[in-house]
Amino acid sequence: MPTSTLPPTVAAHLPTGLLIGGAWRPATGGATFPVADPGTGQVLFDVADATAQDGLAALAAADAALPAWRSTAPRERAELLRAVFETLVARTEDFAALITAEGGKPLAESRAEVAYGAEYVRWYSEQAVRINGLTRTAPSGANRQLVLRRPVGPALLITPWNFPIAMITRKVAPALAAGCTVVIKPAGLTPLTTALFAEVVRAELADRGLPTGIINVVPTSSSSSLVEPLLADPRLRKLSFTGSTEVGRVLLRGAAEGVLRTSMELGGNAPFLVFEDADIPAAVTGALAAKMRNAGQTCVAANRFLVHESVAKEFAAGLTEAFDRLVVGHGAAGGTTVGPLIEERAVDRVEQVVAEALDDGARVAIGADRPRRPGWFYAPTVLTNVDPESRVVREEIFGPVAPIVTFADEDEALTMANSTEFGLVAYAYTQDVGRAFRVADRIEAGMLGINRGMVSDASAPFGGVKSSGLGREGGEAGLEEYLESVYVAI
Template sequence: MATTHPAPALPFSPERLPTGVLVDGRWRPASGGATFAVHDPATGEVLTEVADGTPEDGLAALAAADAAMPAWRAVAPRERAELLRSVFETVTARIDEFAAVITAEGGKPLAESRAEVTYGAEFVRWYSEQAVRVGGLARTAPGGANHQLVLRRGVGPALLITPWNFPLAMATRKIAPALAAGCTVVVKPAGLTPLTTALFAEVVRAELVERGLPAGVVNVVPTSSSGALVDPLLADPRLRKLSFTGSTEVGRVLLRGAAHGVLRTSMELGGNAPFLVFEDADVPAAVQGAVQAKMRNAGQTCVAANRFLVHESVADEFARGLAAAFDDLVVGPGYAPGTTVGPLIERKAVDRVEEVVAQAVDGGARVLVGGDRPPAADLPGHFFRPTVLAGVDPGARAVQEEVFGPVAPVVTFTSEDEALALANGTEYGLVAYAYTRDVDRVFRVAERIEAGMLGINRGMVSDASAPFGGVKSSGLGREGGEAGIEEYLESLYVAL
């Protein structure tokens, strides 16, 4: 397994980025004047300081969003659509700038960061097209005595809480449908990667100003204390919608907080994705798909394959092929030429991955490749080598928990029923992957799998035009596709 040596960081000019709180169209310092540091995970060095938003800043942002809501809801759908289309074109034209910021604060290889910009921008384009397609209903009541009219309108000011691992795509996946539906927003970006979200918000802010539209439509409040900021917002009757992407544990806390105001909620929570390889699979293709499903962002994605459930007849072939593919990956800073696997986001993430691997090995698993950190003298940041584990006990933490790192545990099965029992034997149900040539089996798996998404003979499912979300403890609601804008709309029934 190759490693790249630290290279000079890509041109990064934090002084050109907004680092304050955005309230009512103006970037300003936090009300208390405090800041917190944003680090480069490839080196641990500080990139810049960002305003540490307070509860007062959050409430000011909500006040701005609430004040702008009537005027924004009244803006013609076509005008909202054209604004979003212009934002899409701006982000696409500035792909290198956005990718550089994503890599600097998140550690992704530049190629992955560019792919995120393309993916994230696609949500803006998609919802620019959906803004003018919000349907309604007009019909004669069944009894014939009156007519029924159903209007659709934005639900109200929305609090959007985004994760660190896709700082652009997760922001656009929430902001774009909210704006298309006629909602105003308060965005709380992840404290680990707030710069990309701020850069996108500045693009939207500038577009709003240029068009003479309400300044408080998009507000952003970074903070180092999420609970202190969010709790007062959830308790405020002006807030009508909450959308969160993150862990199931935090999601449960937010749902309890949202219950008081009976808020509309969207929750995209944790996962423990099974990757099933049946005995009739094209094993080389499955290996290729497994690398794609596992190793994006060094395994730090909610849709990353977490458990590799492989039929015993092809398990050795698959494990050897996956180990060889992992061994070809190049570990290093995301801005270094040739890097295919960047760092984990912070030191404690590396510590956790190391513990999970050690526990699996203590339980009898074999390390086929990786299994440790690269020497700090070569890579001083938060790195862990891509790892394949064979002979893993199904009860190991590597199988039972969402690892969120570059570790692929291989577990064998003997029958389709056993495979599905293993796949469904978790509280999570975000996504699953399956490799098989049997068309009948494809439909059996689709009917029995407990997941919100299923990839068949492919290691990637995400698409801006498709509904993204899970079942069980993996969340509520959907983002993307036609379903995504529905999360920000309410119905008004008029009896005529």
């Protein structure tokens, strides 16, 4: 199988089975499914295809390992995570090559993702020893109040394909820091990076004489058949999911029966607001960062560019020029700045929403075509004169397309920005401090970038409002998602 873009040490030793109870093994029945390079369409590896039986075996392993892990000293948990962080940093090139091979993003972006993902491990290695309780005298003076914090229990972590190391570290690291054990269901499109990360953790646990059943991995081609029995099992106490709102709603219904703790990071439709007093060159730079990471395939990608009518022409010209300098190609090729979309149907969908926008009167400033080359590519595209009711504005694009819509004043801009069921992130460019705070007060989003196109940070809470999710990942809040409080009256 073609693995030429991977270092030989990675290709030769990459686990492609299921990790259950500390051992890599084939799926029950021996079934596999292929993982392809989206830059070529060629299969990289065949990966074990977990069944419902395998998922329950993984949960049994996590449940069995829980007593020992939750009683492990916080310092020991912290040192384990610190060692995993150091390994991630030391093996940056291995992980980056694997992310590029199965996910398609340019190597520079993959390296940045490894650094970003590793920061979650470092942050929670430091937080593992800072799980605080409470002791005080009751207001009545009749007794003392003691509040203890303890791990919620075995957690099911379901991750998306677009950030295969960052999405897993920001779930696994706080779970392990809190004393929880985990079953990971990685995305079927990019399970290889998860496997390599899990092997790093497994090896570190084994070296320290800790139960290796703390971390379990069950990739599958049929998510519902694996996940549904797990949600129905009383041993599972926590569900963390990153993905579409549609799937999130299904999972929430499944989690309700067992009254599971849930964290949901769901879809977005991020507005990028450019006010009349904005620094336009800075806004163009920020727009490029907010839109084009992973070819626009991120939940925090700017989806709608809402620009004041007085600067719309200047902004569109600057963004078009910036897009024209982008280099589309295989992520492993030198000089590539925009890689492929993840699969062919993703290209089909982007092509369709752009065509509908053109039918609605939009004009093409650049792009709007499908390059003739192997793999699944779509050209970086800027659209002007876009109808606010077009599908390209109303729905999450998940591709390299920037639709520009104009507004007349601040109230109209915020009304447009909030006119969606989603509320994950928003961006705003203005040099008016008062306006920045007014936007922060009124925007219906869980995160806001002012004069910057990137908001994510391991030490800050990541998550949305409305149909964009529940709970937070990152920062102190991310650890809280894996802890429960026990009140003792003395």
